[in-house]
Amino acid sequence: MNDKTIKKNITRLWNQAYINYDDCYAHGLKSKEEKKEWLRFLRKVIGKQPCSILDVGAGTGFVSLLLAELGHTCKGVDLSENMLSKAKEKAEKAGFHNVTFAIGDAEDTKEPADQYDVVINRHLVWTLPHPEKAIKEWKRVLKPGGRLVIMEGNWHYNRLSDRIQVFFGKCLITLVEHRNAFSNDGDYDKDTKEELPMMKSRNARRLAQMVQDAGLKVTVIPMTEVDRAEKQAMPLRYRLLNPHKRITVIGVKE
Template identity: 70%
Template sequence: MDDNTIKKGITELWNNAYTNYDNCYAHGMKSEGEKLEWLRLLDRLIETKPSEVLDVGAGTGFVSLLLAEQGHNCKGVDLSENMLSVARAKAEKAGYTNVSFAIADAEDTKEQSNYYDVVINRHLVWTLPHPEKAIRDWKRVLKPGGKLIIMEGNWHYSRPSDKLQVFLGRCLLSIQEKRNAFSHNGDYDADLKKSLPMLKSKNAKRLSNMVEDAGFAVSVVALKDVDRAEKKAMPMAYRLLNPHKRIAVIGIKEN
């Protein structure tokens, strides 16, 4: 598939998903305990306030709005206008004037070079056809000494125990919600998935190496407290469906 077709497919999927995105566990905020852990995490990861932050793949504004609440100046960009419309509405309702949203390609943001203190994203890299290109662009827009924060999870569930857990979760969910929880409606189609290298487990495991190869000084932080709070808010079926563990890959742009 050519890049235009890939990006069009990605945009269409998220433009269709916007109405229900925040209702999904592991996407929207489900409890005060979860919000508290996210705020604590972002406090640890971004020490300087206020910072100029670019939230790439901002979606409905989950990270952008937390950063705005903490006093940072944040710009969120995404390919999906529908997702961003939700983010704008939430920002307006909260009365935030230090956050804005715009359409942009995560792999070519068109943002000013050497401008941002922090570039951050959550659950984005697996959706990119050219993650290395994206990482290079994020480095370009960071100031010397700036920080890249990539938050991702092990979404592949390749261990037999994880596969069994997810299967049991789908069975339980099908019974409880009287629907086919084994359906893949709303997922990327097979051809599109082939164009997304980070969907392959071997590539996802290389994420920290990819950031290092781009010239960053790299460290990795496990998001245990966030995962724990998130899963505490989930009903049992959804807890079984989500055995993922998340990390933050942190890269410092050297001077």
């Protein structure tokens, strides 16, 4: 499958998913405590000094809007026009003038070199056909001394205990919500998945090495408190469905 077809398939899925995306647990904010922990975490990894930030794979603007609230100037790019329409709507409703959104490819941003203090993304790398290429591109657009911030999780569970937990979560969702939680609707087709390396043999644990291989100085930070606040807002069935643990990989361009 060529790149054009892969990205067309990816874009189509997210153009369909935008309607309910923010309603899903682990996607949109579900409690004041969760928002508080996200803001605290972003202050920790970015700092209080106002920065110019590129949010790649911005989706409905989750990260971009939190960064705007913290006083940073942020541009969010995404392949999905529909996801970005949601982001723009939310920014307008919040009255933010320090955030913009545009169609853009995370692997080829078309941004000038040495442009941003920070390049950031959340839950993006697993859906890229060429993650190493993307990391090099993000390094290119960073200013010297700038930071790459990648927030990712192990979404594809290999441990038996996790698989059992997810199975019971799906059973409960099916019973309580009267829908088939075992359906693959809203997921990538098999051929597309085969082209996404982070959905196969690679996962979030590989990210630190990939960022280091791109020539960045790496730090890894667990997202324990964000995960805790997020899961506290979930009913039991969704806590079972989501045993993931997230990390943030920070790479500094020297």
